[in-house]
Amino acid sequence: MPQSKPIEYADASxxxxxxYDDIKATRQVDDVNNFWKYIAQHPPTLARTWDSLxxxxxxxxxxxxxxxxxxxxxxxxxNCGYCVASHTAAARxxxxxxxxxxxxxxxxGMANETNRLAVGYRVPIDPAFE
Amino acid sequence: MPQSKPIEYADASxxxxxxYDDIKATRQVDDVNNFWKYIAQHPPTLARTWDSLxxxxxxxxxxxxxxxxxxxxxxxxxNCGYCVASHTAAARxxxxxxxxxxxxxxxxGMANETNRLAVGYRVPIDPAFE
Amino acid sequence: MPQSKPIEYADASxxxxxxYDDIKATRQVDDVNNFWKYIAQHPPTLARTWDSLxxxxxxxxxxxxxxxxxxxxxxxxxNCGYCVASHTAAARxxxxxxxxxxxxxxxxGMANETNRLAVGYRVPIDPAFE
Amino acid sequence: MPQSKPIEYADASxxxxxxYDDIKATRQVDDVNNFWKYIAQHPPTLARTWDSLxxxxxxxxxxxxxxxxxxxxxxxxxNCGYCVASHTAAARxxxxxxxxxxxxxxxxGMANETNRLAVGYRVPIDPAFE
Amino acid sequence: MPQSKPIEYADASxxxxxxYDDIKATRQVDDVNNFWKYIAQHPPTLARTWDSLxxxxxxxxxxxxxxxxxxxxxxxxxNCGYCVASHTAAARxxxxxxxxxxxxxxxxGMANETNRLAVGYRVPIDPAFE
Amino acid sequence: MPQSKPIEYADASxxxxxxYDDIKATRQVDDVNNFWKYIAQHPPTLARTWDSLxxxxxxxxxxxxxxxxxxxxxxxxxNCGYCVASHTAAARxxxxxxxxxxxxxxxxGMANETNRLAVGYRVPIDPAFE
Numbered sequence: 155m156p157q158s159k160p161i162e163y164a165d166a167s168x169x170x171x172x173x174y175d176d177i178k179a180t181r182q183v184d185d186v187n188n189f190w191k192y193i194a195q196h197p198p199t200l201a202r203t204w205d206s207l208x209x210x211x212x213x214x215x216x217x218x219x220x221x222x223x224x225x226x227x228x229x230x231x232x233n234c235g236y237c238v239a240s241h242t243a244a245a246r247x248x249x250x251x252x253x254x255x256x257x258x259x260x261x262x263g264m265a266n267e268t269n270r271l272a273v274g275y276r277v278p279i280d281p282a283f284e
Numbered sequence: 285m286p287q288s289k290p291i292e293y294a295d296a297s298x299x300x301x302x303x304y305d306d307i308k309a310t311r312q313v314d315d316v317n318n319f320w321k322y323i324a325q326h327p328p329t330l331a332r333t334w335d336s337l338x339x340x341x342x343x344x345x346x347x348x349x350x351x352x353x354x355x356x357x358x359x360x361x362x363n364c365g366y367c368v369a370s371h372t373a374a375a376r377x378x379x380x381x382x383x384x385x386x387x388x389x390x391x392x393g394m395a396n397e398t399n400r401l402a403v404g405y406r407v408p409i410d411p412a413f414e
Numbered sequence: 415m416p417q418s419k420p421i422e423y424a425d426a427s428x429x430x431x432x433x434y435d436d437i438k439a440t441r442q443v444d445d446v447n448n449f450w451k452y453i454a455q456h457p458p459t460l461a462r463t464w465d466s467l468x469x470x471x472x473x474x475x476x477x478x479x480x481x482x483x484x485x486x487x488x489x490x491x492x493n494c495g496y497c498v499a500s501h502t503a504a505a506r507x508x509x510x511x512x513x514x515x516x517x518x519x520x521x522x523g524m525a526n527e528t529n530r531l532a533v534g535y536r537v538p539i540d541p542a543f544e
Numbered sequence: 545m546p547q548s549k550p551i552e553y554a555d556a557s558x559x560x561x562x563x564y565d566d567i568k569a570t571r572q573v574d575d576v577n578n579f580w581k582y583i584a585q586h587p588p589t590l591a592r593t594w595d596s597l598x599x600x601x602x603x604x605x606x607x608x609x610x611x612x613x614x615x616x617x618x619x620x621x622x623n624c625g626y627c628v629a630s631h632t633a634a635a636r637x638x639x640x641x642x643x644x645x646x647x648x649x650x651x652x653g654m655a656n657e658t659n660r661l662a663v664g665y666r667v668p669i670d671p672a673f674e
Numbered sequence: 675m676p677q678s679k680p681i682e683y684a685d686a687s688x689x690x691x692x693x694y695d696d697i698k699a700t701r702q703v704d705d706v707n708n709f710w711k712y713i714a715q716h717p718p719t720l721a722r723t724w725d726s727l728x729x730x731x732x733x734x735x736x737x738x739x740x741x742x743x744x745x746x747x748x749x750x751x752x753n754c755g756y757c758v759a760s761h762t763a764a765a766r767x768x769x770x771x772x773x774x775x776x777x778x779x780x781x782x783g784m785a786n787e788t789n790r791l792a793v794g795y796r797v798p799i800d801p802a803f804e
Numbered sequence: 805m806p807q808s809k810p811i812e813y814a815d816a817s818x819x820x821x822x823x824y825d826d827i828k829a830t831r832q833v834d835d836v837n838n839f840w841k842y843i844a845q846h847p848p849t850l851a852r853t854w855d856s857l858x859x860x861x862x863x864x865x866x867x868x869x870x871x872x873x874x875x876x877x878x879x880x881x882x883n884c885g886y887c888v889a890s891h892t893a894a895a896r897x898x899x900x901x902x903x904x905x906x907x908x909x910x911x912x913g914m915a916n917e918t919n920r921l922a923v924g925y926r927v928p929i930d931p932a933f934e
Contacts, residue, residue, distance in 0.1 A: 746924070750920050750923050751920060753919075755926070758923060758924065759926065778924075779921055779925065783921045783924070786916040786917055787913040787916055787917035789883075789916070790880050790881060790909075791913045793888060794876075794880040794888065794908075794909040796888060796889065
């Protein structure tokens, strides 16, 4: 009962290759990372996820570095090892310094602490926040 | 068996009042919000939490708006209603526009989706990310 | 499309009443709380859950107060409003003082903070802990 | 300070062996998987968990394949590596095809995304859903 | 500092109305539910989310009722009140009976229990599951 | 793009060494565990986290063993592998027996199960718990 397998470019269908080509062109990389090779087992999920991610992470009102920092914050909170590793690397490529990384972790830690204090003390929402 | 009660300034001990005064001065507000009034039931937690939060959220390598956006991202992922309400308000005060808010939610949503795909497909970490 | 409804004692089947009677006798209360009335919609779940809970929460190597504190810690971490309210009340009945409640919340908060730091920094397990 | 150890059949008490025997007979397997060998360190937990699981996963209004798909959905959302591996294998044995696996992951991903959008936008429950 | 507001059809831009019209036609309902009205504040998120959800929830290898049951399982595990309410209603419309609902909750509960036992006992993955 | 690196005592700044020295003296150990060596990359987070943890875990209304059990309960619920390993070891050092460990896991499992049943059945809080 083997686990799921990655789809390498050489073995990919034209539909999957088209997505891989777009990822490689958009990110200017030589190969796609494992995440894409594994979800390529279901080509509609590969195509839809890439389309969404490309749209969501494109420059907008928030700059690309801030977007990657947010991605790391969610991935740490969800305890997703792959996601922490890949998005920390992406954030470094986007310009995250060691000092920014340290502050990011400090905020994520504190937010998780105060979130629980708010729940544990059953704090009602202030009228000013409604 | 009543739930926990907020400690109002008028009823607070000098130790608690000192923290409230520092929060009010630092944030330039007339009163502290419910979070602080509820955790004030345990004065050491009030003092320690405020000291930590003041240090973590102070301007540094990341600017205050980015820090508040990160706080919202964690609070949404943890599904903490109070925290989402209070930190969304704080982010707006720090300059978050409607467009930024929309992009923030879009990223938090996508990160939660792709986190689960990485787990469900059991994606191994690429050597390049180690 | 109404939400699920509680099953009151007067309307309950003999099978459900037998569980309610055992809860009331075990806990020495006049009525069961809402949790049981809602899950009574599926009698096998009601019976199985009560049997398990009665076994798990019975005095053992850990005393009943410690067991209730652990229940609150999990419920806060899961952000389950009903569970925080009901088990905080149960912990108070079992002897939790205000000071214990404050320390409990402080630990739950710190554990949630340091859990995320361990994940965010990708800390490998020390050989001594294996 | 070693981590917990599995209890192999040869070293098990009669009480633990009886549970192992029932698991092997019910599932028609030659040996129980690690989950059971580890929780066997606390025999009451082993017996209670197996009794509950056998009852819950038995054929009923939902067929066994659907039950395994639900188990995978929860395990992915909780990011439990062991559980994802073991229940994905169980779902495949129960008839899950590659296409079903792909759709399952797609739904789990989207549900996690929209769950966060509902929280982040603080969407109130429609009266029709109450 | 008001919370986010729903966008009603009468106040919606043509871009947003087009999505609302497609939701209403696809689901054969007179109005869209609050989820869509709130995320409509960011039209690209509205359009992208609806496109993804329509694709993912369309009949495929898994039938629509199974897909809704999976959605409920994730929403319960994430403790998303809005999502539990809306997808429980959707599952009932798709044919979920009271008995199915009871079994669904029982499985979600047990999966959450055994997920934690696997983590707490640090169970290593069996070679057969790799 | 390497992952974060531990800071060994020999390479540490005086500021970091002072924290390490205090951890070693407080815990009467020869070296600090990996958690501290990794977060030492951001010295303010190291100092603040240690100060908080020392205060929170000091003897108080709850005894040290109970505090460690609570830490394990949260770490299991958050599925933090490092944290489960390190705090299970700490709990054993503080006196946790095999029987206590078994009861702890049983409670954490049951609490996670009943938390989900409360959410899935949308159980309203009893007036007595407010």
